[in-house]
Amino acid sequence: MSRVDQFQKDGYLVIDGFNSAEDCDALMQRAMWLAERYDYKGHPSIFETGNQTMSADDYFLNSGDEIAYFFEKDAFDPKGQLKKGLFESLNKIGHAMHDLDPVYDRFSRSPQMRKLAAELGMSEYLVIQSMHIFKHARIGGEVDVHQDSTFLYTEPNTCVGFWFALEDATIENGCMWATPGGHKTPLRSWFRRKEAAGLEMHVLDSSPWEMHGMQPLEVKKGACIVLHGALPHYSQPNTSGKSRQAFAIHTIDPAAHYPERNWLRRETQSLRPL
Numbered sequence: 001m002s003r004v005d006q007f008q009k010d011g012y013l014v015i016d017g018f019n020s021a022e023d024c025d026a027l028m029q030r031a032m033w034l035a036e037r038y039d040y041k042g043h044p045s046i047f048e049t050g051n052q053t054m055s056a057d058d059y060f061l062n063s064g065d066e067i068a069y070f071f072e073k074d075a076f077d078p079k080g081q082l083k084k085g086l087f088e089s090l091n092k093i094g095h096a097m098h099d100l101d102p103v104y105d106r107f108s109r110s111p112q113m114r115k116l117a118a119e120l121g122m123s124e125y126l127v128i129q130s131m132h133i134f135k136h137a138r139i140g141g142e143v144d145v146h147q148d149s150t151f152l153y154t155e156p157n158t159c160v161g162f163w164f165a166l167e168d169a170t171i172e173n174g175c176m177w178a179t180p181g182g183h184k185t186p187l188r189s190w191f192r193r194k195e196a197a198g199l200e201m202h203v204l205d206s207s208p209w210e211m212h213g214m215q216p217l218e219v220k221k222g223a224c225i226v227l228h229g230a231l232p233h234y235s236q237p238n239t240s241g242k243s244r245q246a247f248a249i250h251t252i253d254p255a256a257h258y259p260e261r262n263w264l265r266r267e268t269q270s271l272r273p274l
């Protein structure tokens with residue numbers, strides 16, 4: 001079966017050995033380099049997928065155009081002080097490194113990435129966001145079941161995610177889980193700006209998630225998982241002693257309508273393709 005057929009059938013595609021170990025290491029080193037330069041002033045932005053309406057602060061809302069830093073919810077003691085070092089406390093960096101940082105730009109638009117995009121008929125697709133997800137040992141939190149089109153909503157739905165394993169991803173350290181064919185179920189919600197201020201999870205379809213068919217997508221460092229925007233997927237907390245770093249980019253078709261009310265806005269730079 002061709003990759004295109006497999007992707008249409010399952011809603012995801014696992015490609016082993018997509019990036020070299022050296023490229024994965026270079027991205028992890030870059031994240032550390034960025035974090036060392038992050039001027040944290042003691043006002044953290046916490047990222048918790050189960051609690052997104054709490055993220056309505058300006059730091060989060062402006063991060064579509066920035067390199068912004070988000071902490072694990074368990075990173076702080078009752079007095080609001082970091083329990084560990086800053087790097088080990090980070091949940092993710094997002095959401096515009098692919099346009100603002102040369103190392104992330106090269107990784108996101110590598111020759112193999114452009115070849116894959118052409119094979120999937122996505123050469124024109126725009127990279128709308130990027131995330132370096134740390135899932136640090138023992139502290140890396142769960143990512144609740146979601147569909148990426150909820151957060152990068154277009155009419156019609158065109159969001160496709162590319163998730164790159166920078167380290168081995170196993171059940172123990174919080175690999176991704178998904179159900180083959182799950183993308184054929186409806187889009188459940190649209191995460192958007194309210195008419196006035198703040199954010200809301202607007203329900204489009206109240207069907208429950210079908211959890212019984214979820215399979216662990218355990219992959220080696222260097223693998224790429226392509227994710228259809230309507231595919232429900234999640235990852236469990238990292239209870240192991242090994243981190244599970246990953247980098248993800250999300251893309252949309254420029255021909256689709258991108259509503260003003262989407263949470264992620266690009267105010268200062270225009271979008272660029274893969």
Ligand SMILES: O=C(O)CCC(=O)C(=O)O
Pocket residue numbers: 133143148161163174175176233234235246248
């Ligand atoms: O890396 C993870 O654990 C979750 C990432 C994810 O859900 C995504 O990239 O859409």
